[in-house]
């Protein structure tokens with residue numbers, strides 16, 4: 580397996596799941612991310628190259644605009660969804676794409692019901708409870724039991740680099756803030772895990788790719804490191820139809 584893609588062992592164990600967290604090697608360049616419409620599809624497929632099975636193509640990819648909000652959509656077909664940061668589907672052979680550079684790509688899978696979800700989650704999304712809302716929506720609309728959900732959290736900014744302004748630390752609770760010298764840092768992964776666990780997900784069913792995007796710029800794009808002029812990694816999950 581090529582090291583330019585990262586997968587987690589929890590999801591890799593599932594025979595019918597196709598997933599990767601991307602790296603710089605299969606990322607959209609700063610210029611390419613200016614175009615957010617479905618025209619990205621062909622470029623995405625080029626970037627994934629032969630690591631994506633032939634059957635993944637323009638007819639079965641779903642993209643989101645990603646605005647750091649908390650809107651989560653149920654999807655049934657290839658699409659580009661405006662003002663959306665989360666996707667859920669029961670459709671097999673439909674693949675969900677999340678673009679990231681410091682925010683966390685989060686994949687959820689409920690095997691009994693055959694449901695997958697993909698989230699784009701940064702600090703704004705956590706304040707707007709996108710994690711909790713996703714699990715609740717899966718529960719209500721897809722009849723899943725949270726204790727049977729497995730979660731993979733991809734490469735993101737971590738507490739080593741996740742500096743936040745003093746004016747927003749009250750949004751997170753002191754357990755999730757680390758003060759170093761005069762600066763405040765968000766324990767971002769701990770925060771996401773606590774939100775998942777608060778919804779009934781078993782901590783043992785959560786796997787984290789322990790790499791900070793900013794500390795590993797040779798491997799990942801980092802929005803913070805480049806003050807916004809950066810590319811985006813492509814992350815993908817879907818259920819195969821066999």
Ligand SMILES: [Zn+2]
Pocket residue numbers: 736737738739740741791792793794
């Ligand atoms: Zn770091």
